[in-house]
Amino acid sequence: MNAPSTAQHLMPVVAQREVPQALLDALKAHFGDRCSTALVVREQHGRDESAYTTVPPPAAVVFAESTADVSQAVAMAAAHDVPVIPFGVGSSLEGHLLAVQGGISIDVGRMNKVLAINAEDLTVTVQPGVTRKQLNEEIKSTGLFFPIDPGADASIGGMSATRASGTNAVRYGTMRENVLGLEVVTASGEVIRTGTRARKSSAGYDLTRLMVGSEGTLGVITEVTLKLYPLPEAVSAATCSFPSIEAAVRTTIQIIQMGIPIARVELIDANAVRMVNNYSKLSLPEQPMLLMEFHGSPASVKEQAETVQEIAADHAGHAFEWATTPEERTRLWTARHNTYFAGIQSRPGCRAISTDTCVPISRLADCLLESVAEVDASGIPYFLVGHVGDGNFHFGYLIDPESEKERATAEELNHKLVARALALEGTCTGEHGIGLHKMDFLVAETGAGAVNMMRSIKHALDPKNIMNPGKVFLY
Amino acid sequence: MNAPSTAQHLMPVVAQREVPQALLDALKAHFGDRCSTALVVREQHGRDESAYTTVPPPAAVVFAESTADVSQAVAMAAAHDVPVIPFGVGSSLEGHLLAVQGGISIDVGRMNKVLAINAEDLTVTVQPGVTRKQLNEEIKSTGLFFPIDPGADASIGGMSATRASGTNAVRYGTMRENVLGLEVVTASGEVIRTGTRARKSSAGYDLTRLMVGSEGTLGVITEVTLKLYPLPEAVSAATCSFPSIEAAVRTTIQIIQMGIPIARVELIDANAVRMVNNYSKLSLPEQPMLLMEFHGSPASVKEQAETVQEIAADHAGHAFEWATTPEERTRLWTARHNTYFAGIQSRPGCRAISTDTCVPISRLADCLLESVAEVDASGIPYFLVGHVGDGNFHFGYLIDPESEKERATAEELNHKLVARALALEGTCTGEHGIGLHKMDFLVAETGAGAVNMMRSIKHALDPKNIMNPGKVFLY
Numbered sequence: 001m002n003a004p005s006t007a008q009h010l011m012p013v014v015a016q017r018e019v020p021q022a023l024l025d026a027l028k029a030h031f032g033d034r035c036s037t038a039l040v041v042r043e044q045h046g047r048d049e050s051a052y053t054t055v056p057p058p059a060a061v062v063f064a065e066s067t068a069d070v071s072q073a074v075a076m077a078a079a080h081d082v083p084v085i086p087f088g089v090g091s092s093l094e095g096h097l098l099a100v101q102g103g104i105s106i107d108v109g110r111m112n113k114v115l116a117i118n119a120e121d122l123t124v125t126v127q128p129g130v131t132r133k134q135l136n137e138e139i140k141s142t143g144l145f146f147p148i149d150p151g152a153d154a155s156i157g158g159m160s161a162t163r164a165s166g167t168n169a170v171r172y173g174t175m176r177e178n179v180l181g182l183e184v185v186t187a188s189g190e191v192i193r194t195g196t197r198a199r200k201s202s203a204g205y206d207l208t209r210l211m212v213g214s215e216g217t218l219g220v221i222t223e224v225t226l227k228l229y230p231l232p233e234a235v236s237a238a239t240c241s242f243p244s245i246e247a248a249v250r251t252t253i254q255i256i257q258m259g260i261p262i263a264r265v266e267l268i269d270a271n272a273v274r275m276v277n278n279y280s281k282l283s284l285p286e287q288p289m290l291l292m293e294f295h296g297s298p299a300s301v302k303e304q305a306e307t308v309q310e311i312a313a314d315h316a317g318h319a320f321e322w323a324t325t326p327e328e329r330t331r332l333w334t335a336r337h338n339t340y341f342a343g344i345q346s347r348p349g350c351r352a353i354s355t356d357t358c359v360p361i362s363r364l365a366d367c368l369l370e371s372v373a374e375v376d377a378s379g380i381p382y383f384l385v386g387h388v389g390d391g392n393f394h395f396g397y398l399i400d401p402e403s404e405k406e407r408a409t410a411e412e413l414n415h416k417l418v419a420r421a422l423a424l425e426g427t428c429t430g431e432h433g434i435g436l437h438k439m440d441f442l443v444a445e446t447g448a449g450a451v452n453m454m455r456s457i458k459h460a461l462d463p464k465n466i467m468n469p470g471k472v473f474l475y
Numbered sequence: 476m477n478a479p480s481t482a483q484h485l486m487p488v489v490a491q492r493e494v495p496q497a498l499l500d501a502l503k504a505h506f507g508d509r510c511s512t513a514l515v516v517r518e519q520h521g522r523d524e525s526a527y528t529t530v531p532p533p534a535a536v537v538f539a540e541s542t543a544d545v546s547q548a549v550a551m552a553a554a555h556d557v558p559v560i561p562f563g564v565g566s567s568l569e570g571h572l573l574a575v576q577g578g579i580s581i582d583v584g585r586m587n588k589v590l591a592i593n594a595e596d597l598t599v600t601v602q603p604g605v606t607r608k609q610l611n612e613e614i615k616s617t618g619l620f621f622p623i624d625p626g627a628d629a630s631i632g633g634m635s636a637t638r639a640s641g642t643n644a645v646r647y648g649t650m651r652e653n654v655l656g657l658e659v660v661t662a663s664g665e666v667i668r669t670g671t672r673a674r675k676s677s678a679g680y681d682l683t684r685l686m687v688g689s690e691g692t693l694g695v696i697t698e699v700t701l702k703l704y705p706l707p708e709a710v711s712a713a714t715c716s717f718p719s720i721e722a723a724v725r726t727t728i729q730i731i732q733m734g735i736p737i738a739r740v741e742l743i744d745a746n747a748v749r750m751v752n753n754y755s756k757l758s759l760p761e762q763p764m765l766l767m768e769f770h771g772s773p774a775s776v777k778e779q780a781e782t783v784q785e786i787a788a789d790h791a792g793h794a795f796e797w798a799t800t801p802e803e804r805t806r807l808w809t810a811r812h813n814t815y816f817a818g819i820q821s822r823p824g825c826r827a828i829s830t831d832t833c834v835p836i837s838r839l840a841d842c843l844l845e846s847v848a849e850v851d852a853s854g855i856p857y858f859l860v861g862h863v864g865d866g867n868f869h870f871g872y873l874i875d876p877e878s879e880k881e882r883a884t885a886e887e888l889n890h891k892l893v894a895r896a897l898a899l900e901g902t903c904t905g906e907h908g909i910g911l912h913k914m915d916f917l918v919a920e921t922g923a924g925a926v927n928m929m930r931s932i933k934h935a936l937d938p939k940n941i942m943n944p945g946k947v948f949l950y
Contacts, residue, residue: 120732120837163677174675176684177652192924198833199865200649201902202638202688204909204917204947205929209651209684213677230734257595259705300775358673362595390674427676434679442679449667453936454680460935461928472679 014470016102019059023080027060027104030072034063045085045105048092049152051351052436058085058099065110067183067191067222073106074220074466075189083466086220088129088155092162093354094435096215100470106220108157114138115223123180123197125225128157135226144228147172147263150431151337157221162433163213167336170256170389171263171295172229174431179212183223187462197225210457215433216468218461232263232295236305237323237332240312241287245269245372245384247315248288249365252388254311256361260304264293265389269372272339272383279342280335285319290388291336293329336385343383343396350381350398353410357421358392358430367424368393371417378409392430418444434472442473489945491577494534498555502535502579505547509538520560520580523567524627526826527911533560533574540585542658542666542697548581549695549941550664558941561695563604563630567637568829569910571690575945581695583632589613590698598655598672600700603632610701619703622647622738625906626812632696637908638688642811645731645864646738646770647704649906654687658698662937672700685932690908691943693936707738707770711780712798712807715787716762720744720847720859722790723763724840727863729786731836735779739768740864744847747814747858754817755810760794765863766811768804811860818858818871825856825873828885832896833867833905842899843868846892853884867905893919909947917948 027035036042037060046057059082062073077084083103090097099105111127114135118124119142126135133153135146150159150166158164160182165174172178181195184207194207211218242248245267252265268276268289277284292308294301309320323329335342343352359367368386375382375395386393395417397410418428418441428434428441443451451473458465458475465475502510511517512535521532534557537548552559558578565572574580586602589610593599594617601610608628610621625634625641633639635657640649647653656670659682669682686693717723720742727740743751743764752759767783769776784795798804818827834842843861850857850870861868870892872885893903893916903909903916918926926948933940933950940950 118835118837120728121835122732123835163681165675169675173652176675176681177648186924186928190924192928193922194925196897196902196920197835197900198867198902198905199835200640200644200651200833200867200905202831202904202906202908203902203913203920204688204926205693205932206638206651206681206684206688207921207925207928209681210932213679213681218680230732232734253595257597257705297775297778299778300772303772303774356677358675360593360596360598360672360674362593392673392675422671425672427671427673427678429677430673430675431677433677438678445671445678446682447668449661449665450669450682451679453661453667453682456935457680457685457932460931 014101014474016056017081017083019082019102019104020080023076023082024060026076027062027073031062034065036061045087045097045107046099048090048095048097050093050095050435050437051353052095052098055098055100058103058105061105061107063107063110067185070106070108070185070220070222071189071191074185074187077104078188078464078466081464081466083469084220085468086157086161086216088158089131089153091152091154091158092435093432094437096162096433096435096468096471098436100436111222117142118197119144121197122228123225124228125223126156127223128155128221130156132156132159139228143231145231146226146228148175148178156224156226160212160221160224161214161216163431165431167264167266167387169387170265171261175212176209178227179208179224180227181225182208182211182221184211184219185222186219187464187467195225215435215471217458217472218467234298234301235293235295235329236301237293237329238305239284239321239332240290240317241285241319242289243287243316245288246365246369247317248290249368249388251290251312251315251317253361253364255308256389260307262292262304262308262389263295266291266336267384267386267388267393268336268339269384272343272385275342275346275383276335276339279338279345282335291332339383339385340396343398347381347398349400351401352396352398353414354432355395355414355417356429356432357417357426358390359421359424359426361391363424363426364388364391367420367426370420371395374416375413378413380406380409380413390430391426436471439473489576489949491531492556492558494557494577494579495555498551498557499535501551502537502548506537509540511536520562520572520582521574523565523570523572525568525570525910525912526828527570527573530573530575533578533580536580536582538582538585542660545581545583545660545695545697546664546666549660549662552579553663553939553941556939556941558944559695560943561632561636561691563633564606564628566627566629566633567910568907569912571637571908571910571943571946573911575911586697592617593672594619596672597703598700599703600698601631602698603630603696605631607631607634614703618706620706621701621703623650623653631699631701635687635696635699636689636691638906640906642739642741642862644862645740646736650687651684653702654683654699655702656700657683657686657696659686659694660697661694662939662942670700690910690946692933692947693942709773709776710768710770710804711776712768712804713780714759714796714807715765715792716760716794717764718762718791720763721840721844722792723765724843724863726765726787726790726792728836728839730783731864735782737767737779737783737864738770741766741811742861742863742868743811743814744859747818747860750817750821750858751810751814754813754820757810766807814858814860815871818873822856822873824875826876827871827873828889830870830889830892831904831907832892832901833865834896834899834901836866838899838901839863839866842895842901845895846870849891850888853888855881855884855888865905866901911946914948
């Protein structure tokens with residue numbers, strides 16, 4: 001992830017703010033060796049999976065081990081008007097972790113305890129540094145699972161902050177639907193709680209949902225209460241190949257419109273299948289493919305699968321392959337999750353620029369097919385994967401980072417794609433967030449009025465603009 | 476609904492703000508006969524289904540027919556620092572519609588058009604005055620339905636503003652999960668949009684969720700885009716009687732913990748059954764009862780029903796009665812929805828004070844049974860109904876409005892109930908909202924820090940405090 005930036009020109013330039021030595025001294029005095037100013041540590045916290053790499057790193061990294069640590073670090077930073085940037089595992093794709101205005105990083109990775117498993121209520125309360133895989137490992141014996149799966153083994157705090165989703169969202173929703181409550185350290189260092197463990201509430205403003213997706217700009221999430229789900233009695237996964245992307249997409253649309261409670265329905269285009277075959281040593285047919293999963297009682301899974309097979313057959317779907325053992329399923333989903341790396345490996349030295357549009361399901365074919373034609377015509381190598389049941393898909397444009405021309409072409413393709421998605425009543429980002437890269441798209445999507453309302457909220461809750469400044473919109 | 480107030484003493488007293496004649500003249504000049512100052516019209520808009528009736532009515536009522544009308548009325552009121560109170564159908568239970576600080580009412584009842592049905596995307600866009608029954612009538616031919624059912628034929632705008640839910644929430648969620656986007660008139664009269672028709676998005680702060688449940692205090696909702704669901708292929712409803720409330724509750728807990736996708740599971744206590752029998756001329760066994768509904772394919776409905784019958788039998792559930800025709804189901808659900816009126820009728824001259832706590836499902840038995848014992852000991856007549864699958868239930872304390880003693884007893888019972896629910900990690904309001912009655916409970920539930928954060932947002936978005944002031948918290 002250390003190749004030169006490909007999107008530097010899109011990043012709004014704002015002056016770095018000074019981090020006074022007095023603050024660094026105070027942090028060192030308070031946190032001891034849990035505050036690091038070593039360059040290698042700072043650099044590791046000054047980048048993420050985005051294409052931005054030339055931003056100077058934060059001036060220090062505080063390794064928080066408790067809410068009190070976070071509160072203390074924020075309060076000290078606030079006293080010096082210094083930005084704070086929360087850090088989970090660093091898997092953001094949109095530059096969320098970069099110290100574009102300077103400041104300090106607060107790494108919550110050591111806050112990785114599962115605090116309370118309430119199996120009988122289908123809830124769990126965790127610290128923000130718990131990762132989704134760790135969580136599922138720790139709750140395994142309860143017969144429950146946490147379905148949100150953005151691919152990366154992201155932290156729950158980071159997933160909350162970006163309103164993440166992924167392959168299971170079509171059935172189980174996104175972080176928006178699955179966070180019940182939060183503990184948050186505000187811009188003054190105060191600790192507040194939002195929500196309860198009740199499954200619904202009409203008690204005042206929905207601060208939980210305001211914080212979910214606020215990308216660290218309104219507070220640092222220090223505790224998350226999540227919904228869990230019973231592990232389905234039966235699970236079955238299948239792959240099905242199609243003669244065209246259109247056939248796969250039309251199959252998906254019909255599955256959704258019929259209300260089939262499919263748990264996962266992922267599109268993988270022929271390019272991506274080829275890359276995945278090479279990377280994961282598989283021999284999937286090199287055609288557009290749907291990768292599906294069904295959850296339920298044995299009878300319900302069978303019924304869903306039969307209906308879906310009929311729909312797929314109507315669209316010339318063939319080569320249906322079932323994976324019913326956990327091992328087979330893991331192999332398939334691991335291959336799916338490695339698409340990004342398979343793509344990168346397919347073109348030595350390249351970088352991927354990932355798109356993230358999401359449109360109403362009826363507009364999916366229009367949006368996708370026009371965009372595929374456009375990128376095919378451009379000559380840029382790419383792969384295409386999608387959480388198509390939600391209308392969400394990602395192109396990975398595989399560009400030579402040394403080529404200004406390819407970079408410009410990719411950005412132009414992305415702009416056209418976003419414009420198309422917005423015209424089709426969709427969004428510029430289904431799950432990755434705005435970060436540094438999509439501020440203009442946010443205004444185009446929601447209008448200046450709504451962005452100004454967001455800005456007013458930010459001004460009210462963070463009057464010194466120290467909470468992850470320079471992300472989502474400029475202050 | 477014109478009996479004297481039973482909860483007057485709980486209402487925070489704030490001075491009425493002046494409505495200058497200049498504003499009334501301007502409204503009359505602009506809106507003509509769509510602005511009324513007739514006492515009967517004002518009085519009709521100055522009350523709701525809550526126990527508050529002694530608040531002076533608003534100074535005028537504007538009947539808005541468009542977003543432009545709402546915007547104009549708000550802008551004119553803002554110019555004079557005069558409060559505006561949005562009005563849908565008046566079914567609030569918490570005093571949301573009362574002009575406690577004076578001002579004008581904006582009735583959006585004439586904004587009752589279904590603007591766009593996108594059946595293939597399972598979305599619909601409506602004006603705020605559309606009621607839930609009207610909506611389901613208008614989309615009937617699409618094979619889709621809107622499940623949120625708070626009992627009353629409430630307006631979609633009002634349901635959004637109070638984050639309503641009801642009998643189907645256990646399966647389909649609440650307004651929180653089912654509003655995709657909004658058009659809102661802000662405190663300055665500006666029109667903004669939140670959300671898109673995409674099913675998920677990570678584009679900036681979740682203003683949609685901030686507005687849903689804000690009880691008119693941050694803006695007037697002028698358009699709502701909702702999720703719809705395919706009408707289930709098969710629907711089956713059943714009643715089952717139990718020897719005790721505990722047995723019915725333990726059955727419910729097990730249904731939920733097993734992850735059975737039950738569409739509705741309502742508790743009706745023996746008192747309520749008796750009242751319903753009298754009111755609706757039914758002959759249900761006068762024992763605690765669960766009223767359930769199952770949605771799905773015929774096979775899945777059969778499977779769910781069989782499993783639930785087994786669970787119920789384990790808890791001595793008996794007298795299982797099926798209602799599979801639409802007519803039988805309508806009769807049952809109408810009886811359920813009339814519980815409130817059946818209760819009122821059971822004690823001539825009485826008024827009902829409704830509670831609304833919601834707790835994690837594992838705490839439901841503790842919360843409910845202790846509270847039942849308490850109210851039984853108090854001697855106050857009551858009924859008990861509950862969306863128990865969500866952990867949400869309502870006592871209706873049937874008090875003599877002339878009796879200070881009964882009123883005080885009922886309030887004390889409610890306070891004890893809320894304290895118990897909060898101690899059990901629940902909420903003071905599952906679906907009715909804070910309004911005038913629960914401001915202290917809100918602070919107890921969420922803490923002063925969170926309420927202050929809400930207040931900061933209110934100050935930022937409504938600096939003149941004109942949007943339904945005096946509700947949720949004091950400015």
